[in-house]
Amino acid sequence: xxxxxxxxxxxxxxxxxxxxxxxxxTFSVSEIKNKQRRHFMFLRWKQQQRKEKLxxxxxxxxxxxxxxxxxxxxxxxxxxxxxxxxxxxxVDPNDEEVAFDEATxxxxxxxxxxxxxxxxITTSDRPRGRTVRFCEQxxxxxxxxxxxxxxxxxxxxxxxxxxxxxxxDLIVINEDRKIPNxxxxxxxxxxxxxxxxxxxVRLRKEIKRKGKEPTEHVPEVILNNFTTRLGHSIxxxxxxxxxxxPQFIGRQVATFHNQRDYIFFRFHRxxxxxxxxxxxQELGPRFTLKLRSLQKGTFDxxxxxYEWIHKRREMDTNRRKFHL
Amino acid sequence: xxxxxxxxxxxxxxxxxxxTQNFCRNEYNLTGLCNRSSCPLANSQYATVREEKGRxxxxxxxxxxxxxxxxxxxxxxxxxxxxxALEEIDENLIYWPRFIRHKCKQRxxxxxxxxxxxxxxxxxxxxxxxxxxRKIERRENRREEKALIAAQLDNxxxxxxxxxxxxxxxxxxxxxxxxxxxxxxxxxxxxSESESDAERxxxxxxxxxxxxxxxxxxxxxxxxxxxxxxLETSSEEEQEEEQEVEKKASHSKSKGKTPLKGPARxxxxxxEIEYEEETExxxxxxxx
Numbered sequence: 297x298x299x300x301x302x303x304x305x306x307x308x309x310x311x312x313x314x315x316x317x318x319x320x321x322t323f324s325v326s327e328i329k330n331k332q333r334r335h336f337m338f339l340r341w342k343q344q345q346r347k348e349k350l351x352x353x354x355x356x357x358x359x360x361x362x363x364x365x366x367x368x369x370x371x372x373x374x375x376x377x378x379x380x381x382x383x384x385x386x387v388d389p390n391d392e393e394v395a396f397d398e399a400t401x402x403x404x405x406x407x408x409x410x411x412x413x414x415x416x417i418t419t420s421d422r423p424r425g426r427t428v429r430f431c432e433q434x435x436x437x438x439x440x441x442x443x444x445x446x447x448x449x450x451x452x453x454x455x456x457x458x459x460x461x462x463x464x465d466l467i468v469i470n471e472d473r474k475i476p477n478x479x480x481x482x483x484x485x486x487x488x489x490x491x492x493x494x495x496x497v498r499l500r501k502e503i504k505r506k507g508k509e510p511t512e513h514v515p516e517v518i519l520n521n522f523t524t525r526l527g528h529s530i531x532x533x534x535x536x537x538x539x540x541x542p543q544f545i546g547r548q549v550a551t552f553h554n555q556r557d558y559i560f561f562r563f564h565r566x567x568x569x570x571x572x573x574x575x576x577q578e579l580g581p582r583f584t585l586k587l588r589s590l591q592k593g594t595f596d597x598x599x600x601x602y603e604w605i606h607k608r609r610e611m612d613t614n615r616r617k618f619h620l
Numbered sequence: 621x622x623x624x625x626x627x628x629x630x631x632x633x634x635x636x637x638x639x640t641q642n643f644c645r646n647e648y649n650l651t652g653l654c655n656r657s658s659c660p661l662a663n664s665q666y667a668t669v670r671e672e673k674g675r676x677x678x679x680x681x682x683x684x685x686x687x688x689x690x691x692x693x694x695x696x697x698x699x700x701x702x703x704x705a706l707e708e709i710d711e712n713l714i715y716w717p718r719f720i721r722h723k724c725k726q727r728x729x730x731x732x733x734x735x736x737x738x739x740x741x742x743x744x745x746x747x748x749x750x751x752x753x754r755k756i757e758r759r760e761n762r763r764e765e766k767a768l769i770a771a772q773l774d775n776x777x778x779x780x781x782x783x784x785x786x787x788x789x790x791x792x793x794x795x796x797x798x799x800x801x802x803x804x805x806x807x808x809x810x811x812s813e814s815e816s817d818a819e820r821x822x823x824x825x826x827x828x829x830x831x832x833x834x835x836x837x838x839x840x841x842x843x844x845x846x847x848x849x850x851l852e853t854s855s856e857e858e859q860e861e862e863q864e865v866e867k868k869a870s871h872s873k874s875k876g877k878t879p880l881k882g883p884a885r886x887x888x889x890x891x892e893i894e895y896e897e898e899t900e901x902x903x904x905x906x907x908x
Contacts (some may be wrong), residue, residue, distance in 0.1 A: 450745050555771035574781050
């Protein structure tokens, strides 16, 4: 095998151009036993491939220019979003049934401006430093929210008390090994409960930016990409956390962006530099959520009625199928 | 004999030694320590209290049955009532050595206490430990990273904000001349309401006063294209004109933002030349 591979890399002179090297037909770079030589041959093979690819591109571009107007349209690259399996529960903006549903579901009072959101943020049993700080920062992001520490209290007993004190939402941040890793969002007067897995939590000081802290203004909310019926309801849950009238003076925006079933939360301050240009500066914590289950009533792990559970065996197998 | 064999000398498989103590692992042992008096193997007359499925039993061993291992331990069910059970122990172990009686009762007490605690704990919520699956965690992290890259969050947010600006959700907070100009064009086609005009003219007056001072101070410097202040003044002049004529009220609240740059600037010089002559007389009439 060594004979067929051209001049050895130990030579001081440059090896001849790859085109002149003839490989025996059954040769493959991986069969060379010598690691150094194998590495060298592999690099050379890679260079060759790259050159061929470049040549092909150039040729294609020339052809396209030569054809001019008659050139075939550019091929659209396939992305996962393009190839996504069509979900039959995708919400059509003009769907009446959905509109009717939304007018009568648990969030209707919020969207009709009858209730003002009031949020209680708490954690699982013994929160560690990171979780505590995250809770505080989350409380600054969401207006009208209060952080209470849970010292061993059962959730089922907290909930009636919260309802009595007019809270509309309950957020429980679950912690594991000193970092927050789960979030339970429950709409209180008998509303749906969503359980998320939280990851990539970045506190304010870990974000590379030079902004100040978020002010007390009510931020705007952006909900991106919640297409299916399930996504729609989750989006409404998030929207119900924030008061309905954003204060544009504050120029703050909270974004919930759904991409491939991962919901990314960001909190920015924006400034319009011109009509076509806006600058954004990230303040506030950031995290990503992945929905694990959606339950009809308030939090009840044993007897609750689940609207949707993530079933790993069935739902994770197809890489092009998303549910939110 | 048994003790001299097993006890401290030779091997006893139930014996566990630690630095300070010897323990006995025998399930019938009363105290749990490896002693001459608490070894169930070495004592021919022995008793223990053990619990099974929440009920306590008294086990007794007598020398008469030493030859029958199967029937060696006699079992008595104790009552659920604590005091009654103590009396039962006393009854059964009457004439037995004091040590065994005492230790049996102690053991029984401890057992009942832990049974009570078990029952209390099961009523409280119990933390369920769900094991993480490494492969799945890795898979989800990887997919999250890829989703993040595909999301292009900054671009998406900026696009959304610009769209909201276009759809005028921000109302009149931001005034960009091109934007306002387009709007003015649109509204020239539509009918303009006079009432709103009247209202806005009052507001305009207040603003015009402030603006006018600003404008007149800067008029002398009207030579350079690249002077942003000048452009702002010109834009304000345009707006004044529009406000008087049209319905649109653009209350510009200065928020310390730098005025417009970029492509808007290039278009404006042409527009300026057209309007400046028109506005100056009108503004002068207003001043008067």
